[in-house]
Amino acid sequence: MKVRLKVWRQSNPGTPGAFEEHETPDINPNMSFLEMLDVVNEDLASKGQEPIAFDHDCREGICGTCSLVIDGKPHGPHQGVATCQTYMRSFSDGDMITVEPFRAAPFPIIRDLVVDRKAFDRIMQAGGFISVRTGNAPDANAIPVPKIAADLAMDAAQCIGCGACVAACKNASAMLFVSAKVSHLGLLPQGQPERQRRVLAMVEAMDKEGFGACTVTGSCEAVCPKEISLDFISRMNRDYGRSLLQGEPGRKAGASDEA
Amino acid sequence: MKFITRLWGSSLGKKYLMALSGIALWFFVIGHLLGNLQVFLGPDKINTYAAFLKSQPGLLWGARLGLLAMVALHVSSAISLTNLNRNARPQPYGHPRAPFGSSYASRTMMMSGLIVAAFIIYHLLHYTVQTPAVNLTGVDFSEYQEAVGTTTRHDVYRMIIIGFRHPLVSLFYIVAVGLLSLHLSHGLSSMFQSLGITRWSKTGRDCLARTAGLITFVGYASIPVAVLLGLGKEVVK
Numbered sequence: 084m085k086v087r088l089k090v091w092r093q094s095n096p097g098t099p100g101a102f103e104e105h106e107t108p109d110i111n112p113n114m115s116f117l118e119m120l121d122v123v124n125e126d127l128a129s130k131g132q133e134p135i136a137f138d139h140d141c142r143e144g145i146c147g148t149c150s151l152v153i154d155g156k157p158h159g160p161h162q163g164v165a166t167c168q169t170y171m172r173s174f175s176d177g178d179m180i181t182v183e184p185f186r187a188a189p190f191p192i193i194r195d196l197v198v199d200r201k202a203f204d205r206i207m208q209a210g211g212f213i214s215v216r217t218g219n220a221p222d223a224n225a226i227p228v229p230k231i232a233a234d235l236a237m238d239a240a241q242c243i244g245c246g247a248c249v250a251a252c253k254n255a256s257a258m259l260f261v262s263a264k265v266s267h268l269g270l271l272p273q274g275q276p277e278r279q280r281r282v283l284a285m286v287e288a289m290d291k292e293g294f295g296a297c298t299v300t301g302s303c304e305a306v307c308p309k310e311i312s313l314d315f316i317s318r319m320n321r322d323y324g325r326s327l328l329q330g331e332p333g334r335k336a337g338a339s340d341e342a
Numbered sequence: 343m344k345f346i347t348r349l350w351g352s353s354l355g356k357k358y359l360m361a362l363s364g365i366a367l368w369f370f371v372i373g374h375l376l377g378n379l380q381v382f383l384g385p386d387k388i389n390t391y392a393a394f395l396k397s398q399p400g401l402l403w404g405a406r407l408g409l410l411a412m413v414a415l416h417v418s419s420a421i422s423l424t425n426l427n428r429n430a431r432p433q434p435y436g437h438p439r440a441p442f443g444s445s446y447a448s449r450t451m452m453m454s455g456l457i458v459a460a461f462i463i464y465h466l467l468h469y470t471v472q473t474p475a476v477n478l479t480g481v482d483f484s485e486y487q488e489a490v491g492t493t494t495r496h497d498v499y500r501m502i503i504i505g506f507r508h509p510l511v512s513l514f515y516i517v518a519v520g521l522l523s524l525h526l527s528h529g530l531s532s533m534f535q536s537l538g539i540t541r542w543s544k545t546g547r548d549c550l551a552r553t554a555g556l557i558t559f560v561g562y563a564s565i566p567v568a569v570l571l572g573l574g575k576e577v578v579k
């Protein structure tokens with residue numbers, strides 16, 4: 084089969100980009116979307132043209148590196164599937180497919196379809212961690228974890244941090260991502276010591292990056308390759324509200340915030 | 343201090359303010375509806391009710407100022423968050439995008455809200471301030487008085503009937519309460535999430551919000567519709 088691509092090309096963050104059309108060489112319908120791009124790039128290279136830059140790593144749906152907005156939908160036509168797990172058999176011979184980068188002010192374009200998602204890393208650095216003792220590995224079952232909390236934490240931990248939620252949201256909001264991380268750690272006993280500090284710090288970092296706010300449209304949940312639930316945003320809001328009222332534990336009332 | 347800066351300075355804090363002011367406004371919307379529906383019980387009931395409200399200036403002005411504060415809070419956080427949201431995606435997508443499971447109401451909250459705000463201003467001029475210029479009938483509603491014993495009181499019943507007999511005025515009213523219901527059909531559900539209440543599922547909340555929105559619409563729209571169909575036509579001789 085062959086398809087036609089209308090793909091975003093931009094040589095660097097500073098110069099304006101534009102769509103460019105390419106016809107693919109003959110491709111196997113069982114190729115993944117990324118393999119199709121590989122074939123297109125080889126073809127471009129053989130003609131002495133610049134290949135299309137796109138992000139990818141594991142190609143098995145677990146790392147969150149692949150991105151792309153395919154025909155208007157982050158990660159392509161399917162539900163609960165990342166771009167790297169999307170196959171060309173989902174398209175028809177001769178289709179025109181529009182391929183764009185994730186668009187959000189905090190995700191500046193580096194080149195073509197590659198965007199800089201370090202904003203997510205900075206949010207994680209602000210609070211997406213727990214403190215552990217170094218030394219021997221503790222016994223795996225030493226800390227009892229209620230089954231319900233373990234299951235919910237696992238659901239939240241599914242998040243691979245790809246940024247599709249931001250790309251799909253009409254407000255380019257990162258709340259689904261941040262709430263998954265806040266909930267994943269906040270649900271487990273190991274995450275309790277920093278629970279309040281974490282949610283305050285991560286929300287502050289999220290706002291600082293310039294992501295939008297949630298208007299509960301549900302688009303993020305609908306495109307998430309890991310089907311993270313919107314309920315985690317409620318959970319984050321509750322944690323945030325409680326932390327706002329309680330302040331950070333261990334800090335004297337009225338103590339300077341810079342201390 | 344950090345409490346205030348975090349409340350107003352963060353996206354989540356502003357959503358709290360929006361949700362709290364939204365629910366306060368919704369309580370008013372329901373109370374106001376129950377008051378208005380007394381128009382179906384005849385002139386005496388609604389005029390007595392109106393006279394009672396007027397006789398309690400402390401309560402009346404307390405409620406008015408409270409509502410004004412709620413509207414100011416709701417609208418200012420709405421504008422501030424909308425700006426944040428717009429700036430978060432300076433460059434739009436080239437390909438038209440599907441709504442990905444989002445409802446029409448959820449995508450048009452600012453628009454429905456702004457039209458409702460415009461309506462509220464008109465509505466206040468129409469029936470509260472009673473500016474003759476906006477009622478399109480050429481009469482001054484404040485001149486409608488009803489004699490009770492030795493005194494007179496404002497004939498609110500007559501004002502409502504004459505006011506809504508103008509089809510354009512009624513149409514604007516019906517469209518506005520329709521948009522308010524659309525706003526509520528998403529807003530009331532979204533509010534639970536903003537306040538971090540996870541007690542009910544999203545489907546349950548959506549269902550609740552849509553039902554509440556529908557009841558609001560049917561309740562408010564019933565008055566101009568009834569008037570257009572002839573309710574109280576005896577007041578025009």
Ligand code: HEM
Nearest residue numbers: 298360361364367368420451452455456459529532533536
């Ligand atoms: C009687 C009048 C109104 C009522 C009862 C009302 C009610 C509500 C409620 C309950 C919410 C949900 C809060 C949340 O998302 O947490 C809401 C949200 C909202 N309202 Fe209103 N509102 C009214 C007027 C307005 C006006 C005048 C505006 C326009 C400036 C407005 C703009 C918004 C916006 C932008 C949202 C956010 C939507 C979202 O985040 O999903 N509202 N409103």
Ligand code: FES
Nearest residue numbers: 142146147149167
């Ligand atoms: S490349 Fe790793 S998730 Fe797609």
